Amino acid sequence: MTDMSAIDASMPKDPELKLTTPSRRRERAMSFGILLSILLIWTGLTNFGSIPAYVIPPPQSVFQWLIEGFRVPLSDASSLWYHTGVTMWEAFLGFVVGSALGIAMGFALAHWPVAERVLYPYVVAFQALPKVAIAPLLVVWFGFGLDAKVLIVVVMTFFPLLVNSIAGYHAVEEERIELARVCNASELQIFRHIILPSSMPFIFAGLHMAAVISLLAAIVGEFVGAKAGLGLLLLQYNNSMQMGGVFAVLLILGVLGFLLNYAMQKLEAWFSY
Amino acid sequence: MTAMTNPQTDTATPATPDVLISSRHLTKIYPTRDGRGVRALDDVSFDVRDGEFISIVGRSGCGKSTLLKILSGLLDHTRGDITLNGRPIDGPDPDIGVVFQSPTLLPWLTITQNVLFPNKIRRNITPAVRERAQSLLATVGLDGFGDRYPKELSGGMQQRAGIVRALVQDPELLLMDEPFGALDAMTREQMNLEVLRIWEESRKTIIFVTHSIVESVFLSDRVFVMTPRPGRLAEVVDIDLPRPRTLDMINSDAFGSYSGWIRKLLEAEGDF
Ligand SMILES: Nc1ncnc2c1ncn2[C@@H]1O[C@H](COP(=O)(O)OP(=O)(O)OP(=O)(O)O)[C@@H](O)[C@H]1O
Ligand SMILES: [Mg+2]
Numbered sequence: 001m002t003d004m005s006a007i008d009a010s011m012p013k014d015p016e017l018k019l020t021t022p023s024r025r026r027e028r029a030m031s032f033g034i035l036l037s038i039l040l041i042w043t044g045l046t047n048f049g050s051i052p053a054y055v056i057p058p059p060q061s062v063f064q065w066l067i068e069g070f071r072v073p074l075s076d077a078s079s080l081w082y083h084t085g086v087t088m089w090e091a092f093l094g095f096v097v098g099s100a101l102g103i104a105m106g107f108a109l110a111h112w113p114v115a116e117r118v119l120y121p122y123v124v125a126f127q128a129l130p131k132v133a134i135a136p137l138l139v140v141w142f143g144f145g146l147d148a149k150v151l152i153v154v155v156m157t158f159f160p161l162l163v164n165s166i167a168g169y170h171a172v173e174e175e176r177i178e179l180a181r182v183c184n185a186s187e188l189q190i191f192r193h194i195i196l197p198s199s200m201p202f203i204f205a206g207l208h209m210a211a212v213i214s215l216l217a218a219i220v221g222e223f224v225g226a227k228a229g230l231g232l233l234l235l236q237y238n239n240s241m242q243m244g245g246v247f248a249v250l251l252i253l254g255v256l257g258f259l260l261n262y263a264m265q266k267l268e269a270w271f272s273y
Numbered sequence: 274m275t276a277m278t279n280p281q282t283d284t285a286t287p288a289t290p291d292v293l294i295s296s297r298h299l300t301k302i303y304p305t306r307d308g309r310g311v312r313a314l315d316d317v318s319f320d321v322r323d324g325e326f327i328s329i330v331g332r333s334g335c336g337k338s339t340l341l342k343i344l345s346g347l348l349d350h351t352r353g354d355i356t357l358n359g360r361p362i363d364g365p366d367p368d369i370g371v372v373f374q375s376p377t378l379l380p381w382l383t384i385t386q387n388v389l390f391p392n393k394i395r396r397n398i399t400p401a402v403r404e405r406a407q408s409l410l411a412t413v414g415l416d417g418f419g420d421r422y423p424k425e426l427s428g429g430m431q432q433r434a435g436i437v438r439a440l441v442q443d444p445e446l447l448l449m450d451e452p453f454g455a456l457d458a459m460t461r462e463q464m465n466l467e468v469l470r471i472w473e474e475s476r477k478t479i480i481f482v483t484h485s486i487v488e489s490v491f492l493s494d495r496v497f498v499m500t501p502r503p504g505r506l507a508e509v510v511d512i513d514l515p516r517p518r519t520l521d522m523i524n525s526d527a528f529g530s531y532s533g534w535i536r537k538l539l540e541a542e543g544d545f
Contacts, residue, residue, distance in 0.1 A: 175377045182345050182365045183394040193394065197381050273380040273424070 057243040065248035078233075084252055087218050087230040090146060094153020095214040099207060101154070102161025107195075109162075110169035123162065131156045132220050139225040149221035149229070156217040157210035164206030168199025204271045208264040215257055293446065293478050294321040294344070298353035301339050301504075313339040314350070315503035321480065323445075326472055328481045328489035329497045330535060336504025337482045341450050344480065345371045357446065367395065370439030372449040376431035378423035378438075384410070385419035388438045402441065409437045413467060429460040433467065440471070450482045462520060465491060469518060486539075490531045491518055498538045508538050 039059060045051050046058035053061065069080030076082075109116040109123075135152050142148035172195050180190045222231025230249050237245035301314040313336040321327055329337050342348035343355060346365040355362050357369070378387045388406045392398045410419060413433040415426075423431055432452060439447060449468075453461045465488060472479055483489050489496045490512055498508040512531055514522060522528050 173375075173377070175373050175375060176379065178347055179371075179373065179377050179390070180394060181347055182369070182371045183391040184365050184367075185394045189394055193390075194379075197379070200381075 054241050061244040062247040065244040083230050083233045086228040090149040091214040091218040094150045095157050098154035098157030099161045099210050102158040103165045106162045106165025110166045127159050135224045144225045144227050152221040153214045153217040156213050160209040161206040164202045168202030172198040200271045204268040208268050211260050211264045291323045292320050293323045296355045300352040302351045312503035315505050317506045324476045326479045326494050328493040330489045331499030335499040335501035341448050367442050368445045370444035370447045372439045372452045374451045376435040383420050384434050406441050447477050447479045486532045486535050
């Protein structure tokens with residue numbers, strides 16, 4: 001894996017490989033061009049067209065909201081740092097706990113086939129249930145604070161990892177296990193040196209999914225009932241028709257989602273051997 | 274034609290000093306859902322002497338892999354006795370090295386780490402072991418590939434690394450289950466010469482499963498011909514070709530009559 005950087009570094013020296021770079025650069029330029037065009041059309045329509053600011057706010061108003069929101073002190077009720085922090089913290093805590101539980105339970109079920117056969121129907125049934133539907137229930141049980149939101153994230157990130165770690169465990173080549181056995185490996189060593197690393201691509205595919213879901217789940221939780229967070233802010237601005245604020249929050253969520261996705265993609269590629 | 278020609282059955286002759294493996298009435302029945310079981314090995318008896326090169330040929334499903342798994346200690350047998358150096362085989366043993374059908378290198382480890390994997394599991398990596406791994410890699414032409422990852426190597430190179438991994442422990446016995454089945458004909462010939470060279474240098478005992486009659490005659494001192502349903506050892510063919518073996522021997526009359534004879538034995542079992 002460390003060799004990858006070496007190969008990358010040597011790439012431009014190879015004339016054949018160099019051929020692929022300009023087209024990639026052109027694609028990037030095209031993506032950026034689309035962003036620019038959207039901004040231009042947006043500016044044109046909202047400033048010189050007939051679209052009123054309470055339907056789509058002009059970009060300058062959205063940026064105004066962003067600058068204001070990030071400038072006010074953290075203690076201010078409209079501080080975007082604060083609300084972004086709350087939402088990310090909920091998403092992060094829930095992601096860590098939900099993924100860890102999902103991986104642990106997935107490996108446990110896969111390791112004991114009887115447990116898997118007995119419990120899997122429930123897993124399937126629960127997975128088919130749209131988990132957002134239990135968000136109001138969790139808020140009733142655990143209140144408007146952090147717990148309920150974290151729990152919603154836990155519930156929603158648990159399943160992708162449960163399912164993927166079971167699949168990962170079963171996908172381990174039999175010969176790899178035999179290899180460990182002929183070396184007198186203990187069950188723990190087989191798990192640690194064969195099963196766990198072999199299932200890494202599955203685990204990271206699951207983590208990728210869960211990371212994206214965690215942000216979604218935190219926002220849903222805040223919609224149902226919260227004292228803070230980007231979801232709450234979004235609802236408040238929406239109710240008071242402050243479209244600049246709504247768009248500012250949406251933009252933050254978009255950027256967060258994009259960065260999260262990008263980071264997880266890199267991690268996943270790293271672990272796909 | 275069958276059973277009668279097996280030279281070393283029944284007789285409870287005391288094992289001669291140079292006998293490494295001794296199998297008596299070895300039987301393996303895999304349990305099945307219908308309760309009748311699959312008789313994968315039926316009353317298989319043979320001796321393998323220290324330093325011998327044995328090939329096992331037979332149709333698909335005649336129990337070759339089953340026999341190798343029992344020898345490597347991965348699988349229990351149902352009846353009979355099987356011993357290595359007089360001790361019953363009842364589990365994996367560092368004295369036995371196994372080469373798998375696919376190279377089975379772990380993609381997250383470098384070639385050196387892969388080759389040292391058994392020692393890592395047994396917690397006995399020493400500078401001497403490292404040195405031995407290094408020199409073994411060099412003898413199979415993998416000098417300088419130690420820090421590469423498996424996917425950067427060709428299939429033949431990967432399989433050579435797999436062989437080195439089995440040899441690092443310096444086992445007495447090397448078990449190889451169709452190790453070159455996935456390689457092209459040219460690479461395969463090269464690998465055969467490689468295996469013979471390693472065998473001649475180290476004088477290990479090798480048991481080699483193959484589907485190729487030519488390969489079995491070319492490599493072996495003796496060829497075990499097995500027949501399916503139930504898995505039996507039908508015939509043991511002594512190959513009296515001079516050593517060291519060279520590729521042009523394959524075209525000799527003697528070679529042709531050995532492979533013709535083995536082919537006939539295998540075909541005889543085809544029409545039942
Ligand atoms: N785990 C198992 N459970 C039940 N039956 C099995 C099992 N493994 C093998 N068998 C059966 O035992 C018989 C011998 O199988 P084995 O794999 O030893 O054959 P083989 O000679 O290695 O075949 P091939 O040349 O295809 O590799 C076959 O009939 C097979 O279906
Ligand atoms: Mg087989």
